Structures are given as structure tokens and as C-alpha cells.
Amino acid sequence: xxxxxxxxxxxxxxxxxxxxxxxxxxxxxxxxxxxxxxxxxxxxxxxxxxxxxxxxxxxxxxxxxxxxxxxxxxxxxxxxxxxxxxxxxxxxxxxxxxxxxxxxxxxxxxxxxxxxxxxxxxxxxxxxxxxxxxxxxxxxxxxxxxxxxxxxxxxxxxxxxxxxxxxxxxxxxxxxxxxxxxxxxxxxxxxxxxxxxxxxxxxxxxxxxxxxxxxxxxxxxxxxxxxxxxxxxxxxxxxxxxxxxxxxxxxxxxxxxxxxxxxxxxxxxxxxxxxxxxxxxxxxxxxxxxx
Numbered sequence: 440x441x442x443x444x445x446x447x448x449x450x451x452x453x454x455x456x457x458x459x460x461x462x463x464x465x466x467x468x469x470x471x472x473x474x475x476x477x478x479x480x481x482x483x484x485x486x487x488x489x490x491x492x493x494x495x496x497x498x499x500x501x502x503x504x505x506x507x508x509x510x511x512x513x514x515x516x517x518x519x520x521x522x523x524x525x526x527x528x529x530x531x532x533x534x535x536x537x538x539x540x541x542x543x544x545x546x547x548x549x550x551x552x553x554x555x556x557x558x559x560x561x562x563x564x565x566x567x568x569x570x571x572x573x574x575x576x577x578x579x580x581x582x583x584x585x586x587x588x589x590x591x592x593x594x595x596x597x598x599x600x601x602x603x604x605x606x607x608x609x610x611x612x613x614x615x616x617x618x619x620x621x622x623x624x625x626x627x628x629x630x631x632x633x634x635x636x637x638x639x640x641x642x643x644x645x646x647x648x649x650x651x652x653x654x655x656x657x658x659x660x661x662x663x664x665x666x667x668x669x670x671x672x673x674x675x676x677x678x679x680x681x682x683x684x685x686x687x688x689x690x691x692x693x694x695x696x697x698x699x700x701x702x703x704x705x706x707x708x709x710x711x712x713x714x715x716x717x718x719x720x721x722x723x724x725x726x727x728x729x730x
Contacts, residue, residue: 441482451660465589491510536696542578576593
């Protein structure tokens with residue numbers, strides 16, 4: 440048995456940190472939007488054990504990769520001794536704030552569960568996903584979501600009417616940002632570390648009941664506080680994007696990707712052309728429909 444599954448990514452329309460928890464994690468609320476940009480995972484049932492390969496030689500293929508860790512958790516939970524191989528065709532950049540690795544982990548759980556005729560119910564897959572990382576449960580469902588706790592308490596939502604017809608421009612500079620560094624650095628930014636609760640639901644409500652222009656002021660990311668101080672080029676990106684037609688410009692997750700939302704395809708394409716002309720070809724960029 441062999442098959443291929445797409446593995447998507449996300450942007451954080453809002454990421455509001457509410458404080459540091461006793462378990463070392465951060466309490467937060469976030470509003471995540473799926474992005475139609477995909478890696479591919481090729482699954483094949485084969486022999487004994489789990490075998491993993493990846494098109495990106497810079498990524499680990501051992502337990503340092505979430506695909507391998509997801510497979511180990513799945514086989515242990517399902518009690519399966521048969522083997523499988525997975526090849527990851529990587530297109531989503533790492534350390535970009537887009538959750539590509541988390542998406543790979545969730546897709547691995549779904550793919551192996553499909554391969555072995557669904558030995559685990561979806562509820563159990565959610566539990567395993569939560570063990571792998573805060574963003575992983577989000578990727579078990581293709582809809583937007585409001586997430587609480589450390590991000591693992593996921594409330595999926597229908598697509599937001601305010602984003603109908605909107606387009607997305609993504610720009611990742613030639614460097615990534617470490618997620619652990621970003622959260623540790625919040626200690627130097629107490630206002631960002633201890634945010635006001637309720638902002639995620641408020642933005643979700645506005646995107647459901649109002650227009651994009653009504654919601655523009657509600658987009659927010661606590662992790663911009665340390666990231667933009669250390670990497671001022673990201674603030675320059677945002678200023679340029681808003682000056683050239685973006686209705687929203689924000690860093691996604693812990694960065695380093697900046698996203699911009701426009702009201703139309705033509706506006707996004709014009710924005711992309713101007714951005715590439717200003718910042719050159721070394722920046723990874725994509726322009727695509729938002730939903």
C-alpha cells in the first residue's frame with residue numbers, strides 16, 4: 440500500500456501570550472489560519488521498523504524530526520509491529536513561523552492511521568498530537584481555529600467571511616528564528632509576556648461578523664516584541680507592505696515570516712512585485728489565495 444498526502448502550514452492571525460506557566464510553557468491564545476501551501480509526504484507499507492527520508496538534506500532524519508517522533512508515538516499507541524517508510528518532499532521553509540514541521544507531524548499521524556486501517560480514533564490522535572507540540576493538533580483539521588492553553592486546546596471554526604476573496608503575501612528573509620529563543624526573550628518585554636485575554640475571540644468574532652478593514656487593528660503577535668528588536672528588517676518589511684497596499688502586515692508565530700493580507704489578487708501581485716524590487720531575490724516569497 441502506498442499513497443501521498445499533502446501537509447499544509449498556517450499563519451497566526453493573532454498570537455497573544457498571557458504569561459508563563461508553572462510547567463515552563465506559556466499560556467496563550469492564538470487564532471490560526473490554514474495556508475494553502477504544502478509539503479508532500481509519501482507513505483509506503485514496507486518490512487519492519489520505520490524508515491524516513493527527506494528532500495531537504497539540512498533537516499534531521501532521526502528523532503530530531505517530528506515525523507519520526509510522530510511515527511514512534513503512533514506505533515507505540517497502536518501496538519503495530521509492521522513497518523512503513525515515509526518520504527518528505529519539503530517545500531515549506533523551517534524556522535519560519537508557518538508550522539511546517541507541526542503539519543508534517545500531524546500528517547504522519549493521519550497517514551499511518553490510514554495505512555493501518557484506522558486503529559486509533561481521532562480523539563487519540565489529538566492526544567498524541569498534543570504530546571508532539573502545541574501547534575500539531577491544529578493540523579488534524581483543515582479549518583481555522585482558536586487555540587488556548589499552550590496552544591493544544593483547539594476550537595476549530597468555519598472559514599472567516601471577512602477573508603473571502605482575500606490574498607496572502609508571504610516573505611521569509613534569509614534567516615530563521617528559534618521558537619525557544621523567542622519565548623525566552625519575552626522576559627525582557629513584560630507587556631508582551633502578560634497580554635490582555637480575550638483578544639483572540641474578539642478578532643474571530645470580527646472576522647465572522649465584519650469586514651477585513653474592521654478587523655485590521657485586531658491582528659497582533661506578542662512575539663514581535665523580541666523579534667523585531669533583534670531583527671529590525673522585519674519591521675521594515677511591515678512598514679513597506681502597509682505603505683504599498685497591505686491591509687494587514689504581521690509576523691507569523693515566532694517568525695521569521697512576515698505575512699501581508701490584501702483584498703484582491705491584483706493587489707497581492709502588485710505588492711509582491713514591489714517587494715521583490717525593493718528587497719531583492721534572496722527573500723523567499725509566495726503569493727496565494729488565503730482561503
